[in-house]
Amino acid sequence: MSLPSSFRSSSLSFSSLLAYGWDDAWAAAFAPYAAQGLLPGRVLRVDRGQCDVVTPEGVVRADTAFVVPHDPLRVICTGDWAAVDPDGAGDPRYVRAYLPRRTTFARSTSSKRSEGQVLAANVDHAIITVSLAVELDLGRIERFLALAWESGAQPLVVLSKADLVPDPVGLSYLVEDVETVAPGVQVLPVSSLTGDGLDVLRAVTAGGTSVLLGVSGAGKSTLANTLLGTDVMDVQAIRDMDGKGRHTTTTRNLLVLPGGGVLIDTPGLRGVGLWDAEAGVGQVFAEIEDLAAECRFHDCAHESEPGCAVTAAIADGTLPERRLDSYRKLIRENQRLVAKTDARVRAEIRKDWKRKGAEGRAAMDAKRGQLR
The missing domain is CATH 3.40.50.300 (P-loop containing nucleotide triphosphate hydrolases)
Structure with a gap:
């Protein structure tokens, strides 16, 4: 991305940020805030509503009161690129915004x-x-x-x-x-x-x-x-x-x-709970998802369905059963979390429960019929 020559020249004062990952793309994203007289900086540490930010003026302590949304996933965190009040703007200084995250x-x-x-x-x-x-x-x-x-x-x-x-x-x-x-x-x-x-x-x-x-x-x-x-x-x-x-x-x-x-x-994580990580789970268990694409039925549960490529791989030893158990566990956990905020997913889970309940009742009825 090509930056206006005037902004490129003014961004030379931001060279101290290069070691922290500053590049032309971040400079372009920051341009509207530069026009407001704000300073770019990278968040080094967040603690109780305040954060340490490295800026062209050095490391400053700034308050995050202006960037505290209701969504906990959008609070400012270590690694963010922020727009910070310049020196002389008052005490305390504030983080006014942070740039869209790449990851x-x-x-x-x-x-x-x-x-x-x-x-x-x-x-x-x-x-x-x-x-x-x-x-x-x-x-x-x-x-x-x-x-x-x-x-x-x-x-x-x-x-x-x-x-x-x-x-x-x-x-x-x-x-x-x-x-x-x-x-x-x-x-x-x-x-x-x-x-x-x-x-x-x-x-x-x-x-x-x-x-x-x-x-x-x-x-x-x-x-x-x-x-x-x-x-x-x-x-x-x-x-x-x-x-x-x-x-x-x-x-x-x-x-x-x-x-x-x-x-x-980062601190040691006692809990490693998933958060809307369906694509990530699929990437970890890529071999299972590849096998699932070969199953006879597109909604195969990989249990007792005929033509299931996943259970066939377990039977011939090419897929460890532990992997399938772990895959199912993470998929279920992720679905439960997503279902708390997604009505469509909740409906699909209820539909699946009803289907499995009906199948279970039918199997019991068939078994009783055989015993008579």
Whole structure:
């Protein structure tokens, strides 16, 4: 996109933002706010209605009162590009707006209201960090992958603490296990202690904005410190019995990497609830959706229908039954969440329940008839 020459020249003062991901496209989107005398800035951290924003004037503290909508998915978050009051506009300074997001990483909250929660914005790479200090939880990895694909970011699975698996053959088996649930995703064993895998990871993170995701004790803060080359993030020892740790990171922080790119470190996620992630689930279970397209019936439930390509694949061993069970679980969970705000989906779910109830009653009637 070509910018007017007058705006290009004025944007030269914004060169300090280049390290944070500022480019011509962001400059063009910001042009209307520049005309109002506002400053561009990237949100580094959000805390209780205020946020730290890096601007051409440096890092400023700004109030978010003007950008607090009723929709929790539209609140300002780490990674947003914002329009901020210039120096001298008053105390406190305010964020007046934020630019349309390129990607949004969101999950459902653990509250009974099942609201969405945005975790990070404008992310290019979602780095799902999984500790090899504990047994792999493939189902949890699938959940993270579904959220990552749905966000629009490119996922990467990092198997941290690879030095705890000194046997190369054993490590390769673990990588293969994760690759089976992560089609189209790079799986990278990494050790902050020995340096294995870090060159590849640095090459990935140098290209844009990356977010570190994972449960407490996965090694995110240690990995962040290694990439930053300094102990910025607090690190606490994990429990030997289960590999879990306390939340060493309590807020989401955006930090510039010395080799280029920026990194968002996040608190450990106890719950990984889906939020309107149908496309993401489909991407994670691409082999099941490909098989489903070959089923005789377009609405096949992959249970006992004749001509079902999915159950045939399970029978011949090409599709693990665990994968189908996990796929069904995530699809049902996502449908329940969507149904709370979508009347059409609720009607479809009720229709499906009635159909299955009728089929069950018919089967029982047939069984009773045989017993007479």
